Amino acid sequence: MGVLRLAHVDVRTPDLDLSTAYYSEVLGLSVVRRDDDVAYLKCWDEEDHHSLRLRYDSRIGLDSFTFRVEAEDDLHDLEKKLEAYGCAVRRVSRGEAVGQGESIRFEIPSGQTMELVWELEKTGNLLGKLNPAPMPPPTLPGIAPPRLDHMLINAEEVGESYAFFRDVLGFRMTEQVLDANNHQLGVWLERSHSPHDIAIVNGPNGAMHHFAFWLDDWDHVRKAADILAYNGVQIDQGPTRHGVTRGNTIYFFDPLGIRNEVFTGGYSPDPDFPAITWTEDQFGRGLFYYENVVAQRFLRFHT
């Protein structure tokens, strides 16, 4: 019960045509709806209406991010908890947002807008429900990840944000990075029995570091790097491996500068999983296990 998984990320782009072309042709998402100033996209294995919303604006940035809750009642329960914490919660009624039913929106302590929703419009994946092939059509362009996986946001006070996600929203910490004074520099939080659904790393309030798509294995990560390089996409890090989460990864930038990741691997934490701690002197290994360097662009550049 409670929060289930990341459902969609809503971002701003100053060039909607270019961003839409990149996410559909290089990443290989499907455009499910295109309005004048908004495009909705999804991955091939997702059953819901969309997992990425691009909105035209003069600057890049994060509009909001949305998690699905497990049951309809959870929305009401979490609304009460959020109000008790002191959040101003806005109910968004069915029909106000494309592809979903009633939702609640609120500002989290680090300044980003978060949304919780239960009802998502089911449009089905590309395979169907009768004798489906195990993979999408080979003609699908680009990297073609099966689904959205997680995101990483910034916060000035990581500890305060962690307490909010833990106490109010029921997230569980899998890993943390501590500085020499035992101050949290980063936390990785989950609801879906994976190493992270959201991570929070020290940085400016309101900022997004990246959002990530799931790939099935390391070989697909390698192939994704080939596709990115072929298309002239700027690769930020990788392909390499994380110490934190144990994941295999590539980071890269969309044409307007929003950081994307493709990710695979990790582990399957139970709710009573004992959290892993990284010390500041091992932060380089925590970030990139092979390189063992604290990459400055990686830490300082965000949306």
Next chain:
Amino acid sequence: MSDRILRLQHVQIRVPDLELCTAYYTEVLGLIQTAHEGDRVFLKCWDEHEHHSVVLRQAPTFGLDHMSFKVAELEDLDHYTERVEGAGIAVKRYARGELGPGWGDAIRFEAPSGHTVELVFGMEKVGNMLPLFNPPPRPGNLVGIAPPRIDHLFIMCEDVEAATSFYCDVLDFRLTEQILANDGHQLATWMERSHTPHDLAIVTGPNGALHHFAFWLDDWNAIREAADLLAFNGVHIDIAPTRHGATRGYTTYFFDPVGNRNEMFTGGYWVDPDFEPITWTEEEMGRALFYYAREANERFFTVHS
């Protein structure tokens, strides 16, 4: 409210040669022995935090003693005692440690499929093989295939439909896939609690039988490496590395030295609780089982333990 049943916790299987099987499961599969008490050996995978995920028991025959699922809260044992008794099935309660080393509080009952089902809470934590501070992504001294964890099991029974109803209606499993015969009855079903394609699956066969239990590997390349190790060690491979239609998983099947079928598995997909189940028709059953070969060998249906 509790998350209820989380995942498969362990299987206890019978083996007529405990020493040989212990050697196979530790040296070829690469599990770690955590205890040996009386006629039982307790094993776990390297990334598992709890005391055991496979128990071998010396017995004149092979097969499944019981399967155990982990529940999220202690009160889930009371909740399911009531539910199972409500279905007219007797339930026995066991205190922590009563069933063996590392064991938590547990209940046991016999499902309509003829299998003993255990639900357990509070298994002893012994830690995985990595430190909780600055851990490397894997231990350096693994032997054999060394899967990180147990994944699912596949059982057999005469009436798949009735058994599936029991697991779904009474134990809250959710159906992800099914094979329907042309007359509409269920030949096989896949069910989950852990948001994966399956924690438990059932195919038509004798009541109480075990088709296989499976370990997780991280990717297809690890399946290929596993097949290399199995062949090198002279293990009888049942199905060489291939792909399932149902679950979309990558797989290789093989037999332990006394004939219990094992599987190495990876892949699949994420499942929301309101996932609409996938249906395979009888004509496409071959593809559902083995997507490339489009048919299953006779042994796959007839050999079980």
